[in-house]
Amino acid sequence: MSVTAAQGFTxxxxxxxxxxxxxPDLALVVNNGPRRAAAGVFTANRVKAAPVLWSEQVLKGGEVTAVVLNSGGANACTGPLGFQDTHATAERAAEVLGHHAGEIAVASTGLIGVRxxxxxxLSGIGEAAARLSPHAGEKAAIAIKTTDTVHKTAxxxxxxxxxxxxxxGAGMLAPGLATMLCVLTTDADLEAAALDKALREATRVTFDRVDSDGCLSTNDTVLLLASGASGITPDHREFAAAVTAVCADLARQLVADAEGASKDIRIEVIGAASEEDAVTVGRAIARSSLFKCAVHGEDPNWGRVLxxxxxxxxxxxxxxxxxxxNGVWVCRAGATGEDRELVDMRFREVQVTADLAAGDHTATIWTNDLTADYVHENSAYSS
Amino acid sequence: MSVTAAQGFTxxxxxxxxxxxxxPDLALVVNNGPRRAAAGVFTANRVKAAPVLWSEQVLKGGEVTAVVLNSGGANACTGPLGFQDTHATAERAAEVLGHHAGEIAVASTGLIGVRxxxxxxLSGIGEAAARLSPHAGEKAAIAIKTTDTVHKTAxxxxxxxxxxxxxxGAGMLAPGLATMLCVLTTDADLEAAALDKALREATRVTFDRVDSDGCLSTNDTVLLLASGASGITPDHREFAAAVTAVCADLARQLVADAEGASKDIRIEVIGAASEEDAVTVGRAIARSSLFKCAVHGEDPNWGRVLxxxxxxxxxxxxxxxxxxxNGVWVCRAGATGEDRELVDMRFREVQVTADLAAGDHTATIWTNDLTADYVHENSAYSS
Known part of the structure; x- marks a missing residue:
């Protein structure tokens, strides 16, 4: 059902x-209203792709009528001409849809440094507009895939x-957003400010806590569009919980499809003096290549965690x-704990719990193992 | 010639x-004087192995008469009993050599979490003492190898x-010291304070600028022992330059022998507003798994550098x-520059130059490519 599950979207x-x-390489998502409120969260990378620079400006207006997304090229590090390309993309969509270009967001993914x-x-935008449908959410999700093996919807x-x-998204996943494009839609009747608050709350504990390979992309974009077509204004907590649930589901799918991964690793930090400490420690573990190799080898190597x-x-x-x-306390008080032979690591999901014994804050970070397949895929794929 | 190249050492x-x-798994280095001044630099990791905790205390006295080094076990995360083991090691060496245990440094490398x-x-220390020789520097270097394919001396x-x-050292190399043990000896006649100054200057621009896999060990130790046997007190600049040259030579050998690596990558950051900025940027590039995979695939992927x-x-x-x-400016002004087909990456050494165009400070960081062999070696080796 994807982006067309909510009323008011094609x-x-x-x-x-x-x-x-x-x-497939071109997706179009259109908000048919009555409302066109929107919020967005973008990459923290200071080297931003042209579509990110463009869409950041569009979102400042708080209204988005359509999003044009392409795979097959990131339009990043393409200079002023690349920015003109994004501008022309928005202008073309505005012309075809009868809207203002200043309300058309653009997102791109693929190779960096190529026009x-x-x-x-531009001719694809006309064709996509002619095929707009309230049943084409899956098709849009398929068209934004790069090295993804499956499309992701929730x-x-x-x-x-x-x-x-x-x-x-299937690699280059790191905090400050997983490297990915994401479009969320809702028929709830909400203002841009309410969308923005819910979206930031959701991404902070979902996409921002996925760290596949420590690499932060130039193109990360998460958009939330509200049509208001249901006529209902949910309360903030309820709405934020739903947005968080969808983001969590999608984030989990990104981890499950990470390039070359054979294990999904859930790192739960407990006993932290602050949530920030818990996140910092979780990310440090998630970024240890040695630890990630050990998990790949089904070796409960707690020394690398320490x-x-x-x-x-x-x-x-x-x-x-x-x-x-996986539930066996192999390290206690900074030294050897229970017998490591008791740890069963045969399944895809591996759970690591790190107890800092310094407070009662917690955080969960998701990552993957480091595999020869990751190396092969990223040696060959120029992105 | 290794640690016995200078006069006064066996x-x-x-x-x-x-x-x-x-x-071989046990090395002994003895300073026969007349002076026994020493300096040390240790891992920045807050989880420190027992021998690091011990040797840090020893070095506070500014005198070291001998160093006991073992491979085959890191004695890290072994609790109070592990610390007692290190203490007993120093006591045994002191007894055999007729010295005070408070002047015996200890260093260990190998598996974490195992006694x-x-x-x-302890019986090995007696045997090693019986074989002390001014010609056994190479043998000592061989005895401290773990996954090293060659021993390293300079x-x-x-x-x-x-x-x-x-x-x-052949993996787990990251700043705050490459993961490694290093013993330097000199027959120059210098006080501990002068040794310390020269050693810190040297490690800051050599071992601290090697980042093989971003992982920081629990056992990093660099010691500099001075016998004064030459009777000569060199001036600081001359001496620091010699220590830096030896450290640079050894650091380069560590990179060349990094686990599973097929490329040595020299990252030169130029045009930085400060040396700190240059180092920060160099490390960020050195820690990008995607970039390191691209180099492995001989792909001049400048987008991953940006x-x-x-x-x-x-x-x-x-x-x-x-x-x-490799000398071809594939990215200019943040966008595509010269033709990437001009880049020849067939040789083991790859040079990346990143120009920040923001000042005139520079720094050089060494790293390796990320390979399937690295994954295999670190999936199987529990350390």
Whole structure:
């Protein structure tokens, strides 16, 4: 159901010829109203792709009538001409849809440093507009895939209103947003400010806590569009919970599809003096290549977890640290705990619990193992 | 010539049975004076192995008569009993050599979280002491290897005095010291304070600028021992330059022997507003798994360099960044520059130059590519 699960939205996904292999590569999501409120969260990378620079400006107005998304090219590091390409994309969509370009967001994903084939992209927008449908949410989700092996969608239902969404991303996932594009839609009747608050709350504890390979993309974009078509204005907590549920579902799908991964690793930090400490420690563990290799080898190597914790400035005493892997406390008080032979790591999901014994704050970070397949995929794919 | 290149030092390297495969695993370095001044630099990891905690205390006295080094076990995360093991090691060496245990430094490397086989280690110290020789520097260097494929030694000559050294390390190399053990010796006649100053200057621009896999060890130790046997007191600049030369030589050997690496990557950051900015940017590039995979695939993927630069808080404007790979400026002004087909990446050494166009400070960081062999080696080796 994806971005068309909520009332008031149509979408399309087509093959415009941007990808040389002929796969779908252009998606269009249109908000048919009555309201066109929107919020967005973008990459924290200071090297931002042209569509991110453009869409950040669009979102300042608080209204988005349509989003044009393409795979097959990131339009990042393409200079002033690349920015003109994004501008022309928005102008073309505005012309076809009869709207103002200042309300058209643009998102791109694919190779960095290469100009987009604008003739194909611009004629593709006309074709996509002709195919807009309230049933094409899946097609739109398929058209934004790059190295994704599956498309990702999720839906949450409120009392008379809906939040739906699609995302792409399969590598270069790191905080400050997983490297990805995500469009969420809702028929709840909310102002831009309310959308913004709910979206920031949701991304902070979902996409921002996925760290596949420590690499932060130039193109991360999460948009939330509200049509108001349900006529219902949910209360903030209820709405934020639904947006968070959809984001969490999509984030989990990103981890499950990470390039070359054979394990999904859930790192739960407990006993932290602050939530910030818990997140810092979780990320340090998630970024240890040695630890990620050990998990790949199904080796409950708690020494590498302690090594990673020791690189942070979080509050803890080394001789009070405890670590469990899949429920077995292999490290207690900074030294050997239960028998590591008791740890069963055969399944895809691996849970690491790091207890800092310094307070009662917690955080959960998701990451993947480091595999030879990751190396192969990223040695060959120039992005 | 290693640690016995300078006058006044003897060494030994033997197989004490700590390693199950019977390889050499115990080294002893003795300073026969007349002076016994020493300085040390240790891991920045807050989770420190027992021998690091011990040797930090020893070095506070400014005098070291001998160093006991073992491979086959890191004695890290072993609790109070592990610290007692280190203490017993120093006591045994003091007894055999007729010195005070408070002047015996200890260094260990190998598996984390496992107690050392103390019976073998203690009897090995007696055997090593019996074999001390001014010609056994190479044997000592061999005995401290873990996954190293070759042993590492270096020597620099002053006017009538010498600095020599040995090091081990082949992975888990990251700033705040490469993960490694290193012992440097000199027959220059210098006080502990002068040694400390020269050693910190040297490590700051050598070992601290090697970042193989972003992982910081629990056991990093660099010691500099001075016998004064030459009777010559070199001036500070001359001496620091010699220590830096030996450290740079050893650091380069560590990179060349990094686990599973097929490329040595020299990252030169130029045009930085400060040296700190240059180092920050160099490390960010060195820690990008995507960039390191691209280098492995001989892909001059400058977009991944820009992505890494964009994650830092260094002073720069995205549209003024320039990147050269092996001398070809593939990125100019934040966008596509010269033809990437001109870049030849067939050789083991790859040079990346990142120009921030924001000042005239520079720094060089060494790293390696990320390979399937790294994953294999670190999936199987529990350390």
């Amino acid at each position: 979408a399309a996904g087509i093959a415009a010829g941007i990808k040389e292999n002929g796969d 987009l084939p604008m003739d194909k992209l 839906v949450a239902q409120g009392a008379g209103w809906t939040v739906g969404g699609m995302a792409k 090594s990673a914790i020791g690189t942070t400035d979080a509050v803890f005493e080394p001789d009070r640290l405890n670590v469990a892997i | 060494a030994a390297g033997i197989a004490a049975g700590i390693k199950e495969n019977g390889d 050392l086989p103390m019976d073998k280690l 020597v620099a000559q002053g006017a009538g005095w010498t600095v020599g050294g040995m090091a081990k 992505s890494a630069i964009g994650t830092t808080d260094a002073v720069f404007e995205p549209d003024r960044l320039n990147v050269a790979i």
